[in-house]
Amino acid sequence: xxxxxxxxxxTFYEAAKxxxxxxxxxxxxxxxxxxxxxxxxxxxxxGGRVEGAAVLRKVFAGLATPxxxxxxxxxxxxxxxxxxxHVAVQVSFAFRANGSAIxxxxxxxxxxxxxxxxxxxxxxxxxxxxxxxxQTATA
Numbered sequence: 001x002x003x004x005x006x007x008x009x010x011t012f013y014e015a016a017k018x019x020x021x022x023x024x025x026x027x028x029x030x031x032x033x034x035x036x037x038x039x040x041x042x043x044x045x046x047g048g049r050v051e052g053a054a055v056l057r058k059v060f061a062g063l064a065t066p067x068x069x070x071x072x073x074x075x076x077x078x079x080x081x082x083x084x085x086h087v088a089v090q091v092s093f094a095f096r097a098n099g100s101a102i103x104x105x106x107x108x109x110x111x112x113x114x115x116x117x118x119x120x121x122x123x124x125x126x127x128x129x130x131x132x133x134x135q136t137a138t139a
Contacts, residue, residue, distance in 0.1 A: 021064035032117040043127030
């Protein structure tokens with residue numbers, strides 16, 4: 001029985017919201033291609049393209065820390081739109097850096113190939129504000 005793209009995406013965000021690293025890794029094992037990639041905006045400290053399910057397992061398990069001091073926190077899914085092999089998701093979150101936070105959000109475009117996640121591209125609202133927070137928090 002195959003899982004629909006929207007269901008994979010919703011399961012991912014539920015696990016991310018709950019900071020459930022084991023569930024994220026299990027989802028990557030069952031629903032991501034071995035050559036899957038995630039791309040974050042280059043303007044972020046962790047920005048760039050991460051390729052390969054093995055690397056993504058480590059990245060998402062690491063992001064699922066129970067008390068984040070850096071990066072997105074308090075994830076809320078606002079909108080999910082599915083069109084065949086593409087799912088677009090609008091999310092809101094607090095972007096944290098060293099004890100401070102700003103309200104932020106992103107659009108993330110998921111692309112599926114043969115029923116598996118091939119690529120996720122994140123488009124943040126304001127990477128400059130995230131960078132400014134990082135500079136303020138570390139100054």
